[in-house]
Amino acid sequence: MSPMARTAPVPAATDPAIIRNFCIIAHIDHGKSTLADRMLQFTGVVQSRDMKAQYLDRMDIERERGITIKSQAVRMPWERDGVSYALNMIDTPGHVDFTYEVSRSLAACEGAILLVDAAQGIEAQTLANLYLAMENNLTIIPVLNKIDLPAAQPDKYAAELASLIGGEPEDVLRVSGKTGDGVEALLDKIVHDLPAPIGDPNAPARAMIFDSVYDTYRGVVTYVRVVDGMLHPRERIQMMSTRATHELLEIGVSSPEPTPSKGLGVGEVGYLITGVKDVRQSKVGDTVTNLAKPAATSLPGYADAKPMVFSGLYPLDGADYPVLRDALEKLMLNDAALVYEPETSAALGFGFRVGFLGLLHLEITRERLEREYKLDLISTAPNVEYEVTLEDKKIVQVTNPSEYPTGKVAEVREPMVSATILAPNEFVGAIMELCQSRRGVMGGMDYLSEDRVEIRYRLPLAEIVFDFFDILKSRTRGYGSLDWKADGEQVADLVKVDIMLQGEQVDAFSAITHREKAYAYGVMMTGKLRELIPRQQFEVPIQAAIGSRIIARESIRAIRKDVLAKCYGGDITRKRKLLEKQKEGKKRMKMVGRVEVPQEAFIAALTTDESKDKAKK
Amino acid sequence: MPSVLPLGDPAPANGQLPAQVLEGVADRAFGLYVHIPFCAVRCGYCDFNTYTATELGGGASQDAYGGTAESEIAFAARALTESGLPPRRLGTVFFGGGTPTLLPAEDLAGILAAAVQAWGLEPGAEVSTEANPDSVTAESLRVLKDAGFTRVSFGMQSAVPHVLKVLDRTHRPERVPQAVQWAREAGLAVSLDLIYGTPGESMADWEESVRTALSYEPDHISAYALIIEDGTKLAAQMRRGEVPPIDDDDHAAKYKLADQLISEAGFAWYEVSNWSRGENQECRHNLAYWRGDDWWGIGPGAHSHVGGVRWWNVKHPSAYAGRLAAGDSPAAGRETLDPETRNVERVLLESRLSSGIAIGTLGSGRTAIAGLIADGLIEPASAFAGQLVLTLRGRLLADAVVRRILPD
Numbered sequence A: 001m002s003p004m005a006r007t008a009p010v011p012a013a014t015d016p017a018i019i020r021n022f023c024i025i026a027h028i029d030h031g032k033s034t035l036a037d038r039m040l041q042f043t044g045v046v047q048s049r050d051m052k053a054q055y056l057d058r059m060d061i062e063r064e065r066g067i068t069i070k071s072q073a074v075r076m077p078w079e080r081d082g083v084s085y086a087l088n089m090i091d092t093p094g095h096v097d098f099t100y101e102v103s104r105s106l107a108a109c110e111g112a113i114l115l116v117d118a119a120q121g122i123e124a125q126t127l128a129n130l131y132l133a134m135e136n137n138l139t140i141i142p143v144l145n146k147i148d149l150p151a152a153q154p155d156k157y158a159a160e161l162a163s164l165i166g167g168e169p170e171d172v173l174r175v176s177g178k179t180g181d182g183v184e185a186l187l188d189k190i191v192h193d194l195p196a197p198i199g200d201p202n203a204p205a206r207a208m209i210f211d212s213v214y215d216t217y218r219g220v221v222t223y224v225r226v227v228d229g230m231l232h233p234r235e236r237i238q239m240m241s242t243r244a245t246h247e248l249l250e251i252g253v254s255s256p257e258p259t260p261s262k263g264l265g266v267g268e269v270g271y272l273i274t275g276v277k278d279v280r281q282s283k284v285g286d287t288v289t290n291l292a293k294p295a296a297t298s299l300p301g302y303a304d305a306k307p308m309v310f311s312g313l314y315p316l317d318g319a320d321y322p323v324l325r326d327a328l329e330k331l332m333l334n335d336a337a338l339v340y341e342p343e344t345s346a347a348l349g350f351g352f353r354v355g356f357l358g359l360l361h362l363e364i365t366r367e368r369l370e371r372e373y374k375l376d377l378i379s380t381a382p383n384v385e386y387e388v389t390l391e392d393k394k395i396v397q398v399t400n401p402s403e404y405p406t407g408k409v410a411e412v413r414e415p416m417v418s419a420t421i422l423a424p425n426e427f428v429g430a431i432m433e434l435c436q437s438r439r440g441v442m443g444g445m446d447y448l449s450e451d452r453v454e455i456r457y458r459l460p461l462a463e464i465v466f467d468f469f470d471i472l473k474s475r476t477r478g479y480g481s482l483d484w485k486a487d488g489e490q491v492a493d494l495v496k497v498d499i500m501l502q503g504e505q506v507d508a509f510s511a512i513t514h515r516e517k518a519y520a521y522g523v524m525m526t527g528k529l530r531e532l533i534p535r536q537q538f539e540v541p542i543q544a545a546i547g548s549r550i551i552a553r554e555s556i557r558a559i560r561k562d563v564l565a566k567c568y569g570g571d572i573t574r575k576r577k578l579l580e581k582q583k584e585g586k587k588r589m590k591m592v593g594r595v596e597v598p599q600e601a602f603i604a605a606l607t608t609d610e611s612k613d614k615a616k617k
Numbered sequence B: 001m002p003s004v005l006p007l008g009d010p011a012p013a014n015g016q017l018p019a020q021v022l023e024g025v026a027d028r029a030f031g032l033y034v035h036i037p038f039c040a041v042r043c044g045y046c047d048f049n050t051y052t053a054t055e056l057g058g059g060a061s062q063d064a065y066g067g068t069a070e071s072e073i074a075f076a077a078r079a080l081t082e083s084g085l086p087p088r089r090l091g092t093v094f095f096g097g098g099t100p101t102l103l104p105a106e107d108l109a110g111i112l113a114a115a116v117q118a119w120g121l122e123p124g125a126e127v128s129t130e131a132n133p134d135s136v137t138a139e140s141l142r143v144l145k146d147a148g149f150t151r152v153s154f155g156m157q158s159a160v161p162h163v164l165k166v167l168d169r170t171h172r173p174e175r176v177p178q179a180v181q182w183a184r185e186a187g188l189a190v191s192l193d194l195i196y197g198t199p200g201e202s203m204a205d206w207e208e209s210v211r212t213a214l215s216y217e218p219d220h221i222s223a224y225a226l227i228i229e230d231g232t233k234l235a236a237q238m239r240r241g242e243v244p245p246i247d248d249d250d251h252a253a254k255y256k257l258a259d260q261l262i263s264e265a266g267f268a269w270y271e272v273s274n275w276s277r278g279e280n281q282e283c284r285h286n287l288a289y290w291r292g293d294d295w296w297g298i299g300p301g302a303h304s305h306v307g308g309v310r311w312w313n314v315k316h317p318s319a320y321a322g323r324l325a326a327g328d329s330p331a332a333g334r335e336t337l338d339p340e341t342r343n344v345e346r347v348l349l350e351s352r353l354s355s356g357i358a359i360g361t362l363g364s365g366r367t368a369i370a371g372l373i374a375d376g377l378i379e380p381a382s383a384f385a386g387q388l389v390l391t392l393r394g395r396l397l398a399d400a401v402v403r404r405i406l407p408d
């Protein structure tokens, strides 16, 4: 067993041979952040008394939800056979919405710990992240976690894992992030098994940006992995894609608090501060070089994260629009995956159409806007992006149903995904039925072990991104897991369903659906609105229509009584307060034609049951 | 009196009023409300400030109540004078409850005498009391008449036994004509209170109640929609599903039926819930509330209004008696209305009257008039003559009308 390192290798003076760069990857909740905690503790970079669970999950929202959203890199010393090594560990998120964070982290590493919950076994993101790591040619250390759990079946899952990676079950390490059991052996194995980074110390500096975060006090903090050469404080650096130059105000390593250093050399992972205020000037995937001695070719970058679902965000109080605009701008500094543009809705006023990686991303963004900027927001029903080709061959990208062209439509294309579902084999029938009802086409099926299957489907994104996972979970009694990635597009029979109140179309309620599901949407939405909109002084018909064809209708009967008729004696104050309350309520109404629609009705109508309870996937 | 008091500013212990109450005092009538916080039993729908115990502790008992009320009258007379208000005679006096007639008629007579001594009565003053049909006798009504009462308002509520039962009313229906008869013989004007929309009340039940009430030939009828007040027994029964929920459409239909039957019998509406057999029979004390006149409310939980200052007394009879015994104002809180709020109240109150509200005083609310006429909510002819008067449909939607004519 190795002792805690007595001396830590000094940044900028560390031989690449004693550096090990790795990330921890796993399915959501398999214990990455908890394992990271033990490593922080055993290597001595966090004192036991300062330790708290999931130390690296620093955002409030991460702590409340118990999930990791942003990757975190930490430098830790570890001694083996009398040699002090420098380990750079990156804890990654497990949720499918944040897969792009994982792929960025992988590019900074030579190895990956593939962590599997010993009570759950291999799940969909285990596979997805494993394949990502293999594509990046990383050395993989398979590890079973949570062996302290009574329900753990380490022998069974060690065999499963070994057969997946190609190795012997005995080679699969067994640890408990909770008790710390096996973690020191794991640190030793990291030192022993993972290759040291290779680079040319004398070549012009090249460092890969794998993360870029805006910090109110320090401006943009850029996380890099140095591949060749060396970066020093005070020198001028250049971003190779934009040619923009900056002065390196500070350079250092996170351990886990930012610690300035004399520089970063080959194989080292750390951060840079240049004083820029906009993360887009320090783009993830870009290469940093030295202005005085620039590199000729940049490192291969990675593709930008592509938004998958779109939703309109509107302030409840129209006067908050500028606050929302500033808030989105600030959030975007920290979240390169966020895209938005202004839009107007006849019903909701001024707002933004925002693109997200998935529903969790949407929900977290919305929650942060509400919490950190004290905004009350309405978000419209999320939808995917469609490509509509008109008969005159004009092509329109539709991210908002109300932009759906009114002209003659030749063809509509919708985004597709390839999905991988892992589940015990008894649920194969139920899963196939579900996928078929979602217009899926089966791509194949493999047995990962005797009783666990991997089923692959190609499905429309719109069919899986909302409620699919919840239904999958319930049909597989919680055992099914899902992973998906974008996979082109297809032509489909899609229509736009409009909702009308008293003949006035309400743009916020329009939806693009498959023709076969249009009727169900119409019935659902008109029914919901009938419940949610209070009675008015006149009857209000609610209709759902495709073009001019009405497919569903409901109506709200006229209100016949709206008066307090009781003897209150001389208590006029009470009467007036009631009126004031009613007037307050009226202020929160949005007018659709002559119909007063309470904002709560908008919120409730737009809150799909499936967009609740989404925290965990 | 509603069971929950409003939140307001503290009221001074000496009852002193701010100088603003002097403004326009000559144009305002002055009245007295006397709250009697006792009932024989509490009805399941009722959240008025009333108690069934004869002995409440802290010097508060039914026996001692008359004396306590008289001490507030003395306090009131002094506070008004010390606030610089000119002496005014009472135009109206109203004894409400609770069940005022649960106290001996002599006690009520004594309170009235104290008020008359303090302020005097206008010639032709209206002096009313509420009464439960089973808490009066021919004799007690005669005593009231002799003491100066002019009017009695009976809580009839319904003529149908199963409805009275849901309402927890203890009187037998036959008791009402009897009581009305006695009141007539004593020379008192008679009003009947009805409640519509009680769970389980059919349209035929309601029609029977209205027709029965009319057959007693009262001078005045009030018909109130049953309100399910928080904290009442009826609210709990409804929550538990023991009685069916209130249906606004049923209320609307019953109001229309009542208006039709009562009008056919020769009455005219003068406030949303009130009809009288002629202008002389309107309840002037109630009108004073709607018109923003001045009145002092005697008794626990009673509300008062003088020149844009509203206040309300502490709720419990013991606390109330304690304050007065210490020589302090029994007020729990008060509010001094700014001009804007006074205007809101004026619109809220006056629009409910058949005399209506002058459109010229509505400011930006005038822009709503055309729409209100188009929607059939106000009388077009009156509107052209400059007065906003609700139609039958408008009375049923009166709160919506008010929201439309008030500035945002």
Ligand SMILES: Nc1nc2c(ncn2[C@@H]2O[C@H](COP(=O)(O)OP(=O)(O)OP(=O)(O)O)[C@@H](O)[C@H]2O)c(=O)[nH]1
Pocket (backbone or CB within 6 Å): A026, A027, A028, A029, A030, A031, A032, A033, A034, A035, A054, A066, A067, A068, A069, A092, A093, A094, A095, A145, A146, A147, A148, A149, A175, A176, A177, A178, A179
């Ligand atoms: N019993 C036991 N529980 C563990 C162990 N490791 C983690 N957990 C629990 O598993 C849950 C998830 O742990 P995390 O460390 O947040 O998992 P994660 O993989 O980082 O999750 P994401 O970042 O959201 O993907 C928490 O409730 C942990 O307390 C372990 O070794 N034993």
Ligand SMILES: C[S@@+](CC[C@H](N)C(=O)[O-])C[C@H]1O[C@@H](n2cnc3c(N)ncnc32)[C@H](O)[C@@H]1O
Pocket (backbone or CB within 6 Å): A565, A566, A567, B001, B045, B046, B047, B048, B096, B097, B098, B099, B100, B130, B131, B132, B133, B154, B155, B156, B157, B193, B194, B195, B224, B225, B226, B227, B228, B229
């Ligand atoms: C102050 S109460 C008291 C009168 C008297 N104690 C009685 O009940 O006969 C005056 C009238 O208000 C009405 N009322 C009381 N509570 C009500 C409620 N919850 N809903 C509607 N009207 C109510 C009744 O018609 C009652 O007669």
Ligand code: SF4
Pocket (backbone or CB within 6 Å): B038, B039, B040, B041, B042, B043, B046, B047, B048, B050, B097, B098, B099, B132, B155
């Ligand atoms: S008698 Fe009148 S005041 Fe007394 S409880 Fe019944 S309704 Fe309320």
Ligand SMILES: [Mg+2]
Pocket (backbone or CB within 6 Å): A032, A033, A034, A057, A067, A068, A091, A092, A093, A094
């Ligand atoms: Mg985590």
